[in-house]
Amino acid sequence: MTTINKVKKVIPDEAIPEVGTKIVNRDGQDYLLVNDAMFTFYQRSMGEFTPFFLGMRDERKILGCRCTKCGIVRVPPLATRCPDCNFAPTELVEVGDVGKMLSTPPITYFASSLFQEQVPSGRGRIVLEGADTALSVNFYTTKGILVPGIVNRGTEMKVVFKDQRVGDITDIFCVPASELTSEQVARKGLLVSEIDWESAAEPDLPQQGPNDRGRFASALAGLRALAGEMNQCERAREDIADWKRNVHVKTAGGQMTMTIDNGDLTFEPGLVGDPDFVAVCADPMVLQEGLAYKGSLTQAMMERRLWISRNPEFTTIFKLERMARSLARSKKV
Numbered sequence: 001m002t003t004i005n006k007v008k009k010v011i012p013d014e015a016i017p018e019v020g021t022k023i024v025n026r027d028g029q030d031y032l033l034v035n036d037a038m039f040t041f042y043q044r045s046m047g048e049f050t051p052f053f054l055g056m057r058d059e060r061k062i063l064g065c066r067c068t069k070c071g072i073v074r075v076p077p078l079a080t081r082c083p084d085c086n087f088a089p090t091e092l093v094e095v096g097d098v099g100k101m102l103s104t105p106p107i108t109y110f111a112s113s114l115f116q117e118q119v120p121s122g123r124g125r126i127v128l129e130g131a132d133t134a135l136s137v138n139f140y141t142t143k144g145i146l147v148p149g150i151v152n153r154g155t156e157m158k159v160v161f162k163d164q165r166v167g168d169i170t171d172i173f174c175v176p177a178s179e180l181t182s183e184q185v186a187r188k189g190l191l192v193s194e195i196d197w198e199s200a201a202e203p204d205l206p207q208q209g210p211n212d213r214g215r216f217a218s219a220l221a222g223l224r225a226l227a228g229e230m231n232q233c234e235r236a237r238e239d240i241a242d243w244k245r246n247v248h249v250k251t252a253g254g255q256m257t258m259t260i261d262n263g264d265l266t267f268e269p270g271l272v273g274d275p276d277f278v279a280v281c282a283d284p285m286v287l288q289e290g291l292a293y294k295g296s297l298t299q300a301m302m303e304r305r306l307w308i309s310r311n312p313e314f315t316t317i318f319k320l321e322r323m324a325r326s327l328a329r330s331k332k333v
């Protein structure tokens with residue numbers, strides 16, 4: 001008998017471990033692991049902010065509150081009475097969904113497990129048109145990996161609404177307005193599904209220099225040797241268990257394909273197969289040093305020495321860094 005359950009659980013079924021135990025071996029010693037549970041659920045009321053969240057969920061609107069006396073517009077509508085005007089009442093008003101970053105915002109690369117699927121993400125304060133205060137909101141780029149420098153103080157941002165909304169602040173996020181068409185920027189209540197996320201512009205590679213081909217050949221040989229070691233290393237294999245990716249890597253001296261296939265990592269020259277994402281690094285040594293645990297791939301991305309075409313594929317980069325660490329640790333006696 002099959003039951004079809006379309007209700008989404010607070011904790012997804014696949015995240016709930018099965019009843020049971022297992023033995024894990026660490027450094028020659030067996031340890032017994034027991035699956036157990038400890039959980040708490042709670043409900044919270046949005047109280048008088050309910051219209052703000054329902055406005056986002058049902059009407060794709062951002063609401064603020066305007067003081068009936070001084071006219072200041074606060075977003076989100078945190079004050080039902082104005083603290084500056086002897087507690088004069090405020091009224092709900094709709095504000096625009098385009099605004100400017102109040103300051104240069106931070107970007108999160110390493111998040112807790114709850115937010116791991118959402119990184120890298122930026123979080124900044126944006127002053128929307130018609131508002132006098134700033135709204136804290138997450139932001140992304142549609143043009144590949146999110147790195148410092150894409151969004152700065154004063155960058156014009158557009159609010160984007162998720163297609164499936166629940167009445168939570170995560171129903172919205174922002175992208176730089178410059179990445180959208182003027183028609184999209186003007187459209188009210190722009191949806192995630194109305195944006196092109198797949199046509200990130202690859203950064204230009206420098207003209208091939210006299211040493212680039214040799215450097216490419218040397219990096220490819222180094223990467224193949226590292227991959228060979230990783231494929232023999234149980235810990236490194238675990239880091240890419242159940243993970244399959246074809247990655248096209250473009251460098252100044254040549255192109256290669258990196259394949260991740262459920263524990264196996266391989267490198268071959270040329271662009272082979274249909275890629276899940278594209279990586280561009282002028283110097284292929286960036287990749288080799290990252291996998292040799294001599295440099296950080298994340299750091300290289302932040303410094304724009306390594307670029308990837310899809311922001312969510314940072315997960316793959318994260319796994320590669322773990323493999324590098326696993327291999328380095330396995331070599332320590």
Ligand SMILES: [Zn+2]
Pocket residue numbers: 067068069070071072082083084085088
């Ligand atoms: Zn006031």
